[in-house]
Structures are given as C-alpha cells and as structure tokens.
Amino acid sequence: MMSHGLCVLRSALKPQFSCVPSIYNVQVQQKRGKTQKKKVYKVVYSKRMRSRIPKNWRDVNYNPANIPSAWKPDNWMKENMVDYEREEELAKYIPGYKKKIALEMQENYQENPAFLIDDQIEMSGGLKQSLFLTKSILAGPGLPSNVMEHMEEHPIDTNEHTQDERVKQTLRHALLFDIDPRTLDKEDKVKMYKQESYQIYSKPDRYVPLILKNLIRMCDAKLSHVCESFSDRMSVEQLPSNATFKRVCDTFENKLLPGIDTEWNISINSKPDIQILTKKPLPMFANQDEVESTSNTLLPNLYPILPVINLKKSHLYNPEISTGLYDNFPRPYLHTVVLYNVNGVGASEMYAKMNQTLFTALYTRAQDIYGSDAGVLSEPLTGQCIASNGQSFQFMCMQLNTMDLSNDNGVKNMVWIDDESPDDLLDSVDEVPASSVMYEECSHATWWSPEYITAYNENVFKLFKAIWLNNIAK
Secondary structure, eight states, X not given: OHHHHHHHHHHHHSOOOTTSOOHHHHHHHXXXXXXXXXXXXXXXXXXXXXXXXXXXXXXXXXOTTOOOXXXXXXXXXXXXXXXXXXXXXXXXXXXXXXXXXXXXXXXXXXXXXXXXXXXXXXXXXHHHHHHHHTTEEEOSSSSOHHHHTTTTXXXXXXXXXXHHHHHHHHHHHHHTSOBOTTTSOOSSSSOGGGSOHHHHBOOHHHHHHHHHHHHHHHHHHHHHHHOGGGGGOEEEESOOEEEEEEEEOSSXXXXXXXXXXXXXXXXEEXXXXXXEEESSOOOOSSOHHHHHHGGGSOOOOOTTSOTTXXXXXXXXXXXXXXXXXXXTOSSOEEEEXXXXXXXXXXXXXXXXXXXXXXXXXHHHHHHHHHOTTOOEEEEEEEEEEEEESSSBEEEEEEEEEEOOOSSSOSOXXXXXXXXXXXXXXXXXXXXXXXXXXXXXXXSTTOTTSTTSEESOOHHHHXXXXXXXXXXTOO
C-alpha cells in the first residue's frame, strides 16, 4: 500500500505540461547534441579534406579534358604558368620535392608526336584495330598446315600416366592443391580449417604462370630426348623491345572526313612474359604465291572509326628500333611468345595484344636484317604466340611479309588464329572459341568426377604441343 501511495504522490508532483521539460532532461539532451555535433563535424571535415586535397596534389592535371583554348578564361594561362626557375630553387631546399620540367627539356622528347601502344593499352577495336595498324589480314580458318601436322607427334606419355592424365595433374596442382603464400595466415591468428578458401587458394597472377610453365616443362623434357637441335633454343623472360614506324592510311580520305590527319607515328613497346629464341628462323607458313595474293585482299574496315581513336598521343617516346638483344646474339630469331592473361582480358582484345607483340618482335628483327627501307621482304619472318588465362588457350601464327606501312595496298602481313570462323571474331569482343577452352570447371565442387575436372578438351594441349614442336620435331 505504501508503494502505491508513493507512486500516486510522484505523479501528482510531476509537471502536467508536456512543453515544459525537466532540467535533467534538458541537460542530457544538450550533452547528446554536443557529442553528436562533434562526431558529425569530424567525419564531414575529413571527407571534405580528402576530396579537396589529393595525395598527389603536386602532379595533378587540372585540365584532364584538354579544354580548347577558346573555352578558357583570358587569364588562365598566366595563372597556371609554371615558373621553372623557381622549381629549380624549390628542389634545392625542399627534400624530396619533384620539380616540374618543361616538356621540351624532358628525356626522349620528340618534335613530332606519336601514338603509344604498350602491354597495358586496351584497344577498343580489338583484333580488327590491331590488324589495321600493322597492315595484316586473317589468312584462312585455323592455324597453318605445317603446324597442325605436329598435333599427333611425340605424345608426352610415361609408363604410369598418359599425356592427358599428366595435363590434368598439372591443372589440379595449380588450381586445387597450390596455396598462395601471400594470402595465407602465417601468424596463427586464424586456424587452418576456419580460413576461407577464397583467401587461401591462388589468384590468376599465380596459377596462370604455374600452369603454363609446367606445360612448357613437360614439352621440353620430351623434346630433349627426341630432338638433337633442342639445345639451340633458349627462354627469355620480360625481354623489352620497341618499334616505331609511320603508318599512312588511304581508306580515310579527306573528302569523307575533312580535317583529319591520316598519317600517324606509332610507337609500340612490348615486354612479353616469355620468349623462345632459336638459332634458325621458323619456316614460312605461306608460300610466295599466297603472299602475292594478299595484295588483292582488303584490310579490315573500321570506317568511320579512326584506328588511333583510343591511343595516347605524346611527344615523349623512344624513336629507336630495338629487339632487346645485343649485336651478334647467338640466337636472334623468334620461335614462340607466351603471354599471361591474368586480368581477364576478352578474346578479341587478347588476340590484339598477341598480334602487336608478334609484330613488334618480327619488325625489329627485320629491321636488323634487311634495314629500314626493305619494303616487301624476300624471305618473310614468322613467329608464334600462346596466351592463356588458365582455362582457355589462344594460339596465333604471324608471317611478316612487308615493312612498307605507307599505304593500305600491296602485299600485306598474314595472321592465323585457332578459330574455324575468324571473320566472326572480328565483330565479337569477349567470345572465346569453344575449341580453345581446355576444361569447363576444375574445383572441389565437381565431386561426381574423380578427376575434379569437367568437360576436358584434349585437343587444346595438342595444339599447344604442335606449336612447341614446330621446326623442332624434324
């Protein structure tokens, strides 16, 4: 009863007006408001500072869109003009200060600009754009006949395992049982059975080189016992090469597109992952009659898109042509180039990278052999290329017939790819030919398959081996 009376007394003494809060509640609300204001103020302030002051504020380009001079204010040039003498003084007294150098004073400055192509460039036109820039055409479906004839030669079998079983064992080793040490917990903070599988297993930049190098090792181990001239080859990684040439286009006439320049200086910098060099060149993929018949074939049509639409134009480039090898190198000729597709590049774009890599390697070697004014080569140079993302393998063969890139007519270079309908690939972007996929899935989830591999295609490795056996098996 006493407790009930106290409750009634308290309710009677409590203010009846809701608009008059108690002093305690006012103090609590003020404290909460102050803390909330401080927190919000700190968060907003830090975000504003991050957006206003970038980390590389000294190297920021404040005109990224290259706004024409007619749209700029009258005093824009004066306010943004760089005082290079003051930059020299700042570099003397400020440790670590990167001074701004005038464009004309920088290394490798050239008066005539050039369009730059490297391994990081993404061609929007894919293979069609790369063929046009290198004056090349697709020659027939599939790879050349003198390459396909090696598919069934010298199977890589052992007493215990067949060729396909050894390839599957390589795939399982790289995709299922290889652990990336970069992502593995080495401090025992997380127990092994609790660590997520996507954190443990390898990423493409690890398992793609592992698969390709193991397949190369198997082929080399077999060839070392079969071929006497196998020692004439050598493997080189990350060999840089540079080719600079002038490309003149006759297709885009000024009548159709007035005011557009159709003469371009193009500089290609290539640094393939693996190159196989030999003492003797590869045999020709096409005879002289087939080479002469290319003059009647038209280049891929890109109109109205310019072939240099997404290439960077710069005055800073190396005009010299270099193979990356010193003079009188004992193994100067190219046999095969291997590229790692670790970034998930589409099929057409990857074929474009393969084409520009082969063209750079062959063009620089033709420059050393025949000179810069050779034109149509009396003995064309040939090369091969293999690219893979660990699941699909892409193959290409190229024959450099001419170094004359001053027009779109005459003899053209020839390219073969592992696709039965190569013309359809020119219009596609990401479609990979079904014949180039080695397997559909390789994971622990394929429990119904004792090999943990589904839809294995044995012809892919046969093509891989045929390219590796070219000019060696005999």
